[in-house]
Amino acid sequence: MLYWFIFQKNLKAQNTFLLVTSYVFYGWWDWRFLGLIVLSSAVDYWCGLRMSEDKHSEPTVKKEGLKSWFYDKKKYLGISLLVNLGMLAFFKYFNFFIDSTTDFIQMMGFQAHPETLQIILPVGISFYTFQTLSYSIDVYKGKIEASKDPIAFFTFVAFFPQLVAGPIERAANLLPQFFKRREFQYQQGSTAMKLILWGLFKKMVIADNCALVVNPIFENYQTASGLELIMGAVLFSFQIYGDFSGYSDIAIGVALLLGFKLMVNFRTPYFARDIAEFWRRWHISLSTWFRDYLYIPLGGSRVSTAKAIRNIFIVFLVSGFWHGANWTFIAWGGIHAAMFIPIFLIGKNRVHLDEGDHLIPSFKEILQMLYTFLFVSLAWVVFRSETIGSAWFYLERIFNNPFLSMNFSWFSYDLRIALILFLGLDWVGRFKYNWLENLEGKWYRYIAYVVLGFLIVFWGVFTEAKEFIYFQF
Template sequence: MLFNSISFLIFLPIVFGLYWFVFQKNLKLQNAFLLLASYVFYGWWDWRFLGLIIASSAVDYWCGLKMSTVDSQQSTENSANSTIEGPGKETGNKNLTKKQPWSMVSGLWTGKRLYLTISLTFNLGLLAFFKYFNFFIDSAADFISLLGFQPHISTLNLILPVGISFYTFQTLSYSIDVYKGKLKPTKDPIAFFTFVAFFPQLVAGPIERASNLLPQFFKKREFEYQQGSDGMKLILWGLFKKMVIADNCALVVNPIFENYQTASGLELIMGAILFAFQIYGDFSGYSDIAIGVAKLFGFDLMTNFRTPYFSRDIAEFWRRWHISLSTWFRDYVYIPLGGSRVTKVKAIRNIFIVFLVSGFWHGANWTFIAWGGIHAALFIPIFLIGKNRVHLNEGDHMIPSFKELIQMISTFTLVSVAWVFFRANSIGDALGYLIRTFSNPLFPNSFNWFGYHLRVALVIFLVLEWIGRKRSNWIEIIPLKWYRYPVYFLVAFSIMYWGVFTQKMDFIYFQF
């Protein structure tokens, strides 16, 4: 079910009304109803995939409880050992006193690790099978062909379950945090299953941590006007980003990338720039809508984007782009590898691993791995000279300095070049696109700029993004609430007038 569809326009008010007016007095019934609504929302694409998310939830719920049991046993047996080995007493078997502690701790540690291994194996196994099985088969076949053999390897006709990369990482973070002792496992299956399947952010994030979202299912929720109002603002602005910016950019971008061999240099430059705006408008638009819808039901989700195209270097860009994913890899991959608290060589290795894995997370194609590798290559020089944490705030000035403007343009240019690999069908197409950008005539005999309304919308979009870069929504800069209603009307009117309604426009990140 798409956020920008008629079905969701009907679904949301019904769920909202029942949630607040029928189930409000009973927290468990509220959670159970949210779980049912989330499964309906997810099953709208293909009900058969409900089995996967239910299985993933069940395995991690069970693993969390089992790890808690191991902790309890360890605590109890450690207490018993303290009694046996207490000062001035020796009431137990001497051999037990000498050998029991090490074997006991070793066994319990192995037991706890076992359940984490089950969680990781099951979830990553599902992800690998549905998302990467054909990729590995095709890559193996290509490698064998390079050796001079003709392999006869068959692939499977697999359908990628929508949102599997997102809910897999979300539920894995729960298992890992329980294993590390950072989080106590929940004994409420309804709350946990709802946490995994929470429909506003189920399909394309933000990838929530259990420590932030799960406790909210145990607190009594009362409807708050301000929270609902903030949610509606985010939904409205998210729809503008998606339907006016992203979808109109797509109408220009798709033909250019599909026919880049015949496009002029200027058209290729324009295609790369507009794709940068397309993917940002599409993905951040989804995140805004997701956060806004969650607010309507009394939940607070993490911010996923903070005006990343105003970044002054690549390091700042990654602190502002897809924050829920970048922080996930930081906490569960980069830091466990040693982070930056190791030798420079190992730190560079860790950075490459994180960026390459991040690229591979996006899809089963070498283009995504190349995209991650490019960002690693751009990030490492900044890291080596110790400048990766220079730009930690947006600054207080209303207009950027000339130096900052150059830094922003340079960073955006580098990011846009990397986006070409992200968007292209193959490495060869990406390289061909970039080569033709600088080898083709810059201006063709006849050139049609993209639509006037899109140019106007992009300028307005950039100005408003800059003005509201320190706020959750730029509308907050309007001091009096009554002055905001004409603005709401203008944004809604622009969506109706400039939005793309003539064809179905899926969110880009649904494929991940």
């Protein structure tokens, strides 16, 4: 009410209101970490202004043998990188490096007694750090102009719908929207509510119900049968997809209610026909970030084959490490690199660039989808496991254990029906953002909304609070 009807005619007041509510939203989790996001915003705002001022200046240091790092623009970019990556490294990876070094020293036969800290990981730090870094890099490259409005810029960094789990927005897309007059539009609000409704279904009906089955299987993988372990891997695939894409839908919908358009983060990734297509559809804001700010600067594929393979491995390993301070995430990234490189070498990594125009997939496409989903699901086991050893033991038991026994009571009929419904609706909605868009203008769309609402109420998990998986990253 305040945002649309009180502050609607004053853009500065709208942005200030959004900034305050975003800080309240973030500080509600732990107010002490507000200082980090304010510091990150302030550093990048200042560095952006200085890079913009110095974009035509001569280097301040001219001495034979010194590299161009000492040019003014590079210094300010360096400050931005140092502060943001430094905060991320300390809060997310400090104990990981200490523990890994200790394990290596002890493996070499020496004694080590490290002092580690109980460091709390600030929620969303990986997301807003990458968002601010992309701004600094784009200003440095001259792709965008530096913002001269601190309220707009600080709100861009802390924008609460996508602050804690993305999408990771580019300044070129989101920042200009803070300078445009925003007025409430019915069609925009209708689309937003559809996104939020579908996102809630994904989270509460699909993801949270899958979690009720997945968690006991992963906790008791030492005694579970091979078939149960396969079910755990498959259902975790649906859990993490429903959880993360559900959050993205809700975030995009809430932003749209406020007059902002965020980028699409998922496009039915489990219908991908190879691993390259999967990564064009999964966590799009992160995969494109690494493509633009790491893969291409390394040379991309416009280098020798050996260097291109190196670049692919670097991107996937860093992508895995971005998810968390655990060797399982790095191994998960390495597995995806190993799956990607063969199709890259034979030049098939850009074959499936669209969803196709047919309702019924061919037999070949079905096999390709199943093959890709199988490998992605097995890789998710490594992602979900606490250690490399437990992941290996889990996968080993799938193939060494009899497939005959299974406790089907874990897998309720409601969940089976919900998954079939989810897959069907995801398939028919793949041409648009989601299947509800296909009902636009149809009289029976209201029946679909009511049915979906009832399914959330009756099949959704309300008995225990389940936070979104990607909040931990």
